[in-house]
Amino acid sequence: MVRNPLSITERIRGAVAGLISGPPAAPLLAKNHAYFQQLDQSKPLEEYEFAVVDTELTGLDARNDEIVSIGGVRIRDMELDPSDTFEAIVRPLGDMPKTATLVHRITPQQVKDRPGLEDVLPQFVEWLGTSFMVGHHVGLDMRFLNRACRKVLGAELKNPGVDTMRLAQVYEAELWESYYDRYTLNISYNLTDLTERYGLPAFGSHDALQDAFQTAYLFLFLVRKLKQGGIHTLHDLYLAGRSWRWYL
Amino acid sequence: MTMHNGDRSDPGSQPAMVLSFFKRTLPFSGLEARSLETLASQARIDFLPAGTRFLTQGESEVEALHLVQKGGVRLYTRDETGRETLVDFRGEGGAVGGMALVQGGRARLSAETVEDTFFIKVPKAAFLAVVEKHPQVGRFYARAFAEEYTALAFEELKERSGTLPEPGALYLMGSRVGEIMHGPSVDIPMGASIQKAAQLMEENRVGSLLVVDPSGEHLGIVTDKDLRKTIAVGMAPEAPVEIIMSSPLSTVDERAVCFDALMAMMRQELHHLPVTRAGKVVGMITAHDIVVMQGKSPMALFREITAQRDVEGLYDLSHRTPQVIRALVQEGAKAGHITRMITVINDCLLGQVVKLLLKQLGPPPVEFCWLLMGSEGRREQTFKTDQDNAIILRDVEDPLIARAAGVYYEAFTERVIAHLVKAGFPPCPGGIMASNPKWRLSLAKWKQTFERWILKPDPEEVMHAAIFFDFRAGPGQAAFAEELKSYIMPLIQRQEVFQRHLAANCLQNKPPLSFFRGFIVEKDGQHKNQLDLKSRGIAPIADFARVIALRLGITETSTLGRLEAISDDGIVSRDLIAEVHEAYEFLMQLRLVHQLAQWERGEDPHNHVAPDSLTDLEKRTLKEAFQVIGRIQSFLKDLYKLNIA
Numbered sequence: 100m101v102r103n104p105l106s107i108t109e110r111i112r113g114a115v116a117g118l119i120s121g122p123p124a125a126p127l128l129a130k131n132h133a134y135f136q137q138l139d140q141s142k143p144l145e146e147y148e149f150a151v152v153d154t155e156l157t158g159l160d161a162r163n164d165e166i167v168s169i170g171g172v173r174i175r176d177m178e179l180d181p182s183d184t185f186e187a188i189v190r191p192l193g194d195m196p197k198t199a200t201l202v203h204r205i206t207p208q209q210v211k212d213r214p215g216l217e218d219v220l221p222q223f224v225e226w227l228g229t230s231f232m233v234g235h236h237v238g239l240d241m242r243f244l245n246r247a248c249r250k251v252l253g254a255e256l257k258n259p260g261v262d263t264m265r266l267a268q269v270y271e272a273e274l275w276e277s278y279y280d281r282y283t284l285n286i287s288y289n290l291t292d293l294t295e296r297y298g299l300p301a302f303g304s305h306d307a308l309q310d311a312f313q314t315a316y317l318f319l320f321l322v323r324k325l326k327q328g329g330i331h332t333l334h335d336l337y338l339a340g341r342s343w344r345w346y347l
Numbered sequence: 348m349t350m351h352n353g354d355r356s357d358p359g360s361q362p363a364m365v366l367s368f369f370k371r372t373l374p375f376s377g378l379e380a381r382s383l384e385t386l387a388s389q390a391r392i393d394f395l396p397a398g399t400r401f402l403t404q405g406e407s408e409v410e411a412l413h414l415v416q417k418g419g420v421r422l423y424t425r426d427e428t429g430r431e432t433l434v435d436f437r438g439e440g441g442a443v444g445g446m447a448l449v450q451g452g453r454a455r456l457s458a459e460t461v462e463d464t465f466f467i468k469v470p471k472a473a474f475l476a477v478v479e480k481h482p483q484v485g486r487f488y489a490r491a492f493a494e495e496y497t498a499l500a501f502e503e504l505k506e507r508s509g510t511l512p513e514p515g516a517l518y519l520m521g522s523r524v525g526e527i528m529h530g531p532s533v534d535i536p537m538g539a540s541i542q543k544a545a546q547l548m549e550e551n552r553v554g555s556l557l558v559v560d561p562s563g564e565h566l567g568i569v570t571d572k573d574l575r576k577t578i579a580v581g582m583a584p585e586a587p588v589e590i591i592m593s594s595p596l597s598t599v600d601e602r603a604v605c606f607d608a609l610m611a612m613m614r615q616e617l618h619h620l621p622v623t624r625a626g627k628v629v630g631m632i633t634a635h636d637i638v639v640m641q642g643k644s645p646m647a648l649f650r651e652i653t654a655q656r657d658v659e660g661l662y663d664l665s666h667r668t669p670q671v672i673r674a675l676v677q678e679g680a681k682a683g684h685i686t687r688m689i690t691v692i693n694d695c696l697l698g699q700v701v702k703l704l705l706k707q708l709g710p711p712p713v714e715f716c717w718l719l720m721g722s723e724g725r726r727e728q729t730f731k732t733d734q735d736n737a738i739i740l741r742d743v744e745d746p747l748i749a750r751a752a753g754v755y756y757e758a759f760t761e762r763v764i765a766h767l768v769k770a771g772f773p774p775c776p777g778g779i780m781a782s783n784p785k786w787r788l789s790l791a792k793w794k795q796t797f798e799r800w801i802l803k804p805d806p807e808e809v810m811h812a813a814i815f816f817d818f819r820a821g822p823g824q825a826a827f828a829e830e831l832k833s834y835i836m837p838l839i840q841r842q843e844v845f846q847r848h849l850a851a852n853c854l855q856n857k858p859p860l861s862f863f864r865g866f867i868v869e870k871d872g873q874h875k876n877q878l879d880l881k882s883r884g885i886a887p888i889a890d891f892a893r894v895i896a897l898r899l900g901i902t903e904t905s906t907l908g909r910l911e912a913i914s915d916d917g918i919v920s921r922d923l924i925a926e927v928h929e930a931y932e933f934l935m936q937l938r939l940v941h942q943l944a945q946w947e948r949g950e951d952p953h954n955h956v957a958p959d960s961l962t963d964l965e966k967r968t969l970k971e972a973f974q975v976i977g978r979i980q981s982f983l984k985d986l987y988k989l990n991i992a
Contacts, residue, residue: 178468179392181365300417300465302364312364316465319394324463328396 127224128254134229135257140334144322147333149174149261150185150230151318153310154240155203157191161242165191166216167205169223170307172315173230177322179315185226186308187219203306220251232260235290235314261336263314264288266321269339273325293317365390368416368467372440373967374487375477382477389473392416393466402444402458409454411468413443418464422456436461440967445488448474524608525601527637528622530630534559535588537566541577542584544569555619557628558592565628567594570619598623599632606684609637613649613691652695658703658766665696665770669730669946676943682935683907690726693772694719694821700766701822708759712751713741716828717763717781717821724817725889726905727935730942730952733775734767735814737786739793739827749789756787777811790827797835801845809848816849816893817904832902839897843987846898850983853890856883858973858980880941881954884934884972888927891979895919906931919982927979930972937969 152171158164166189173183188205190213200206223244234240237260245255267288286296290313294301299316302309322330325339366387369375375383391411395401397418402409404424413420420437437443443458448471469477478485535544535556544556548571555570566589573591577584582591598621599608608620618634634650648667655661668689675685701717721735722728738760743749760781768774781787788796800812816839820828839845892909901912907928914924942952958966983989 176391177393181390181392182388298417298463300364316392316394319392319465320463323394323396328399 127221127252128248128256131224131227131229132254132257135259138259138333140337141332143331144333144336145176148228148230149233149318150227150258151179151233151311151315152227152237152240152244153234153307153314154243155199155205155307156243157193157196157199159239161239161246163193164199164243165189165193166243166247167191167195167199167203167210168307169219170309170311171223171226172308172311174233174315174318177319179312179319181312184308184311185223187223188213189216189219190214191216216247217251220247224248224252224256227256227258230258232256232258233263233314233318234260235263235310235317237262237264261318263317263321266325266339267293267317270321270325290314290317365392365467368414372414373964374484377483378477378481382480386469386473386477389470391468391470393468395460395464395466397460397463400457400459402454402456404455404457405453407454409444409447409471411470412445412448412474413458414467414469415439415441415443416465416467418460418462420458420464421461422458424456431457438966442488449478449485449488523601524599524603524605524622524632525624525630527605528601528630528632529553529636530622532557532565532621532628532631534565535569537561537589538587540585541574541582541588541591544588545574545584548574553631554633555631556588557596557621558589558594565596565621567592568596568619568621569593572618596621596628598628600624601629605637606680606688608632609634610687610691612637613695616653649692649695652692652699655699656703658700659769661696661699661766662770665693665772668692669943672730672939673943673947676939682932682939685939686727686729686935687905689728690723693723693728696770697763697767698822700763700770704759704762704766708755708762711755711759712748713743714824714827715740715756716823716825718818718828719821720779720818721814722817724814724819724904726819727889729935729939730946732772734764734772735775735779736781736821737779737788737815737818738781738823739831740787740789741824741827742789742791757782757784760787779814790831793831794834797831798838801835801838801842804842804845804848806848806851809845809852813849813852813890813893816897817889819904836897836900836902840900846894847987847989849890849894849897850987851989853887853894853983854980854989856887858883858887858976877955877957878969879955880934880938884969884976885931885938885954887976887980888931888934891927891983894983923975923978923982926975930975933968933972937965 150171150173152169154166154170155168156164157167168188169185171185173180175183188210190210192215195205195207195210232241241256241260248255271286287293290310291301293299294313294317297317297320299313299320302313322336326335330336330339366383369378369383369386369390375386378386393413401407401413415437417439419439420441420443422437422443423431425431444454447454533547533551533553533556535547535558537558537560547556548554555568557565558567558569560566569588569592573593576582577586577591597611597615597617599611601622601624612618612620612634620632621628622630622632648664648671652661652664655664671692672685672689675688680688697717697719705711716739718724718737718739719735720737722732723735738756740752740756743752764774764780764782774780779786797815800808800815818828818832889906892906892913895913895918896903896909899913899916899918901909903909903912910924910928910931913919914921937956938954941956942954945952958969961969
């Protein structure tokens with residue numbers, strides 16, 4: 100197995116690119132920005148790293164609601180590494196609404212003594228590194244994370260995102276095409292429902308890390324199942340979901 | 348690969364999912380927490396869609412142990428002609444590549460996913476580190492049938508039956524005779540009068556005396572029952588006690604478990620047993636002692652059966668057998684013990700039916716020997732077993748007597764069978780019962796019948812007749828059965844063709860190892876998604892033991908007894924015999940526990956279990972048991988050159 104997420108030359112090129120493209124907004128994000136400025140999509144998926152991320156929020160309003168926990172797990176060589184994880188509970192600035200507590204079971208008491216986002220975020224960015232960010236409906240997570248990054252670190256993350264929900268939609272469409280079956284319109288793309296639909300090992304939900312694990316399983320499943328297993332490079336993955344956009 | 352944790356809410360819980368997987372997966376489940384955590388931190392999760400071949404026999408270097416988290420894998424070999432032969436399947440918790448990693452070298456078998464499969468992969472180095480530290484892990488993959496884990500599986504079965512409601516546990520298995528005996532025995536010298544004996548018993552408040560000769564040796568036993576008889580027949584109280592004593596003495600060693608003492612008493616219909624230490628009598632144990640020790644006892648049931656004066660009264664008694672069994676299972680008695688106990692009780696019941704009927708019908712014109720066959724013959728009865736029996740009548744010259752015997756035994760056997768049916772032993776669907784004129788023959792006719800089977804075996808008939816070769820004597824003249832046995836044994840030993848037919852029997856049922864969670868279940872019918880433990884597991888082993896035992900001229904009929912006798916001969920490796928032994932006991936145990944549960948629920952006990960209802964350990968052990976069956980089948984194939992698929 101090749102384990103070489105970043106060759107030396109790439110790293111140098113990345114560093115140089117970083118220098119040329121002017122001073123980055125925040126030192127911490129310099130590497131991040133540099134790396135993604137010249138992304139080579141032609142390499143096998145095994146050579147990229149993916150960080151499967153899930154956040155729990157106080158609500159869904161990206162302007163006013165906040166992150167209360169972040170969970171993440173790494174996929175390297177297209178294998179999930181359950182020991183390379185990130186998990187943090189964050190003390191929000193505002194109040195923790197009861198409705199949110201009921202969803203993710205994090206109580207105001209629990210967050211009282213937790214570090215604020217300004218402490219957690221740099222650790223997360225460091226952990227995230229140059230991995231692709233994978234998430235279920237990842238756009239929402241990224242909106243929240245980027246807002247936080249702008250505020251705390253002065254710039255946004257450049258990590259491209261891969262949305263497992265989109266992948267699932269593409270997969271369902273493929274199934275429909277190849278089986279000439281009636282297209283099921285009422286598929287629920289909820290993470291728990293997809294887990295059951297595809298017969299994946301199930302985790303307890305609504306804990307950021309558990310959900311990240313669950314999403315990681317879904318990601319591994321979909322990448323191997325899409326195009327009848329014909330997805331080999333990052334570019335293939337991109338083409339598989341032409342209808343989607345990279346969250347670049 | 349550092350682990351960042353902003354502020355971990357629960358340190359040490361990661362990677363909880365993998366850790367909990369190892370905790371419930373053999374052989375890792377036995378490791379201490381530290382090793383498990385190390386292992387879990389090094390594991391990776393991989394996904395391979397259905398139909399992915401990830402190991403090629405003889406080519407692939409095995410880089411990791413693949414543990415199936417969800418899905419299934421088939422293992423197969425491919426010969427030069429490209430023909431694939433299925434070897435095994437691995438379901439959840441199953442491992443691929445273990446043996447190659449432990450023993451070095453390339454993949455032993457090709458492996459391909461048959462379902463979309465998630466694996467927990469343990470990299471080679473990490474796995475070997477565990478093996479080095481915990482040799483049992485290596486043994487688990489290297490060894491065919493891991494005894495260590497069978498023991499664990501037995502424990503689980505015991506626990507499962509432990510949840511059945513039952514007040515007052517038994518201690519038959521746990522306590523030794525020495526712990527409950529009375530000592531020392533009360534002795535009476537030879538030559539003393541019967542009256543003196545009665546006085547001694549009264550003084551010492553005991554129910555039995557041992558008669559000693561001048562050298563101090565114990566000659567025999569006198570019980571209060573014997574004293575009653577002396578009065579009944581009007582014997583003089585001055586007569587010497589040795590006239591009425593029972594001799595020689597049956598004894599039991601003080602270290603024997605109470606179960607064995609009980610078995611001895613039941614078999615010989617005794618109520619008092621002298622207990623010995625190093626061959627010397629040191630005390631007495633009575634049936635009463637055992638009855639007192641436990642509430643619902645096999646002995647009590649046994650006594651009630653023998654005390655029953657009319658046949659109808661026996662019907663209800665037989666329904667109490669399950670209670671007795673339950674108590675034994677709960678105590679952790681192994682299936683071998685329990686089936687022996689059931690057999691003794693059933694024998695007793697049959698003996699009583701026959702005794703009472705003979706009284707009703709009057710003495711028979713000629714002597715007979717009742718034959719017990721199939722599981723009864725092997726002493727392997729479980730709950731309700733179909734009847735499998737026959738009868739041998741003495742050869743008679745006189746046609747008149749022969750006709751009388753025919754009439755008598757027709758009536759006699761029909762009645763016995765009918766009573767047994769009412770006592771809960773269903774009739775044999777194949778009609779193998781003494782009431783069938785085909786199986787009510789004189790000794791000479793029986794010899795001819797067996798001879799025909801042996802010399803001109805017809806596959807159909809051999810199948811049908813296989814259970815006949817497990818016969819043993821029931822009530823009546825055991826000598827007839829002995830003679831028949833000593834007549835046919837040399838015949839079988841000479842007839843390899845016949846043995847081949849018997850061996851072919853064993854190959855009828857392939858072990859049910861398959862992709863669906865590791866088991867092929869019955870595809871349709873009443874027992875859909877269930878596994879027939881009897882036909883797929885127990886019967887092939889019994890078939891195997893039968894053919895080898897007959898080949899070697901072993902007259903023992905019980906499967907475990909046959910296996911033991913076989914292992915002394917050396918034709919089958921001791922290792923294989925030990926594995927077969929374990930596998931058989933486990934299958935029997937599993938069946939007993941399941942039948943017990945069915946009985947508790949008021950269902951009719953049957954031989955089918957749903958794999959889903961088993962624990963992982965049970966499933967795993969069951970799978971290994973089936974693998975052992977695969978091995979005995981190939982052993983027989985080689986031995987008899989049976990190249991039938």
